[in-house]
Amino acid sequence: MLESTLRKIKSVNKKTALKSIERVDNLVKPKGSLGMLEEIVVKLSAIQNTKFPKISNKEIIVFASDHGIFEEGVAITPREVTLIQAENMILGVTGVCALAKNANSKVIVVDVGIDADVKNNKIINKKIRKGTSNFTKGPAMSREEAIRSIEIGIEIANSRIDLGADILGTGEMGIGNTTPSSAILSVIGGYKPSEVTGIGANLPLERLEKKIDVIDKGIKFNKPNKNDPIDVLSKVGGFEIGAMAGAMIGGASRGVPVIVDGFISSAAALIAIKLEPKVKDYLFASHFSKEKGAFLASKELGLKTPLHLDLRLGEGTGAAIMFSIIEFALAMNNNMVTFDEGGFKL
Numbered sequence: 001m002l003e004s005t006l007r008k009i010k011s012v013n014k015k016t017a018l019k020s021i022e023r024v025d026n027l028v029k030p031k032g033s034l035g036m037l038e039e040i041v042v043k044l045s046a047i048q049n050t051k052f053p054k055i056s057n058k059e060i061i062v063f064a065s066d067h068g069i070f071e072e073g074v075a076i077t078p079r080e081v082t083l084i085q086a087e088n089m090i091l092g093v094t095g096v097c098a099l100a101k102n103a104n105s106k107v108i109v110v111d112v113g114i115d116a117d118v119k120n121n122k123i124i125n126k127k128i129r130k131g132t133s134n135f136t137k138g139p140a141m142s143r144e145e146a147i148r149s150i151e152i153g154i155e156i157a158n159s160r161i162d163l164g165a166d167i168l169g170t171g172e173m174g175i176g177n178t179t180p181s182s183a184i185l186s187v188i189g190g191y192k193p194s195e196v197t198g199i200g201a202n203l204p205l206e207r208l209e210k211k212i213d214v215i216d217k218g219i220k221f222n223k224p225n226k227n228d229p230i231d232v233l234s235k236v237g238g239f240e241i242g243a244m245a246g247a248m249i250g251g252a253s254r255g256v257p258v259i260v261d262g263f264i265s266s267a268a269a270l271i272a273i274k275l276e277p278k279v280k281d282y283l284f285a286s287h288f289s290k291e292k293g294a295f296l297a298s299k300e301l302g303l304k305t306p307l308h309l310d311l312r313l314g315e316g317t318g319a320a321i322m323f324s325i326i327e328f329a330l331a332m333n334n335n336m337v338t339f340d341e342g343g344f345k346l
């Protein structure tokens with residue numbers, strides 16, 4: 001299923017992009033003066049194959065999962081917070097829910113590996129198992145589980161698109177997940193763990209060295225092949241990271257734009273793009289996360305991050321804000337006139 005979905009991803013329409021550039025350049029303003037709003041319209045025009053793209057149904061998919069690597073002391077938050085926050089998402093009281101409400105976006109929550117028997121039936125149950133394995137002692141998951149995690153993301157994206165979603169945001173909840181994210185970036189980008197590892201959700205600085213050592217040990221022990229993204233995901237990744245990569249692939253295969261959120265979502269995007277480079281043309285990055293590795297993650301992805309707000313929560317919070325920015329870009333395109341339409345020339 002993963003292979004056939006990857007094959008379905010079409011190139012975006014370059015001719016329409018050129019027509020959109022022509023229109024945006026001719027709006028009554030100095031060329032380029034609305035900056036990234038202009039670039040957003042052009043990218044969305046190429047995706048939707050129209051000079052007048054639109055979005056109506058915004059959804060953020062939050063994938064929640066736990067991590068075996070947690071037992072190495074790489075995070076300070078109790079592990080139970082993954083479940084508690086997944087339940088809080090259903091109550092609508094988390095950071096992402098608050099921002100999504102303001103952006104008129106839905107939030108859905110998917111359990112791909114929470115380490116508990118989840119009772120709340122509004123959390124979609126796609127549990128692979130109760131958390132990954134500790135990747136200093138073996139692979140985080142089997143190759144089959146890695147593929148399954150991506151396929152879950154594809155399935156969920158497809159079902160949301162079938163129900164009318166026309167833009168998706170990727171969110172996550174997983175205590176410990178900055179560790180596999182740093183490991184993925186270290187392997188795929190060829191960086192030292194010390195260059196891409198930060199404090200996540202407020203790990204005390206004196207424990208950072210240990211977190212870096214754990215990542216280093218895990219990579220040396222498992223020897224992931226940087227040219228095989230499934231191998232990287234299975235050896236040092238996480239279930240929610242695979243599922244987010246799947247949601248990006250699923251969105252792209254249906255011609256639907258997907259927002260890359262923070263650091264963890266960026267690690268997922270690296271996997272998705274490595275599986276099929278065309279996915280990138282369907283992705284919008286939201287913010288520049290304050291997490292240490294974000295700069296190099298962003299460099300590897302080659303996507304602009306319009307929002308510099310010092311965010312480092314994850315959950316899909318940046319995606320919620322980005323929905324509004326995209327709507328502002330569309331307002332520019334829909335409500336401004338061109339010099340021709342305005343009846344004057346410069």
Ligand SMILES: O=C(O)c1ccc[n+]([C@@H]2O[C@H](COP(=O)([O-])O)[C@@H](O)[C@H]2O)c1
Nearest residue numbers: 075174176177178200201262263289314
């Ligand atoms: O998105 C980000 O850039 C980001 C940066 C730091 C932390 N987080 C969130 O915090 C959790 C991971 O942090 P940690 O320290 O437990 O690895 C996880 O639930 C993420 O949603 C998210």
Ligand SMILES: Cc1cc2nc[nH]c2cc1C
Nearest residue numbers: 077081085201313314315
């Ligand atoms: C409360 C809390 C909420 C979170 N959301 C994402 N990561 C988180 C970490 C903590 C600690």
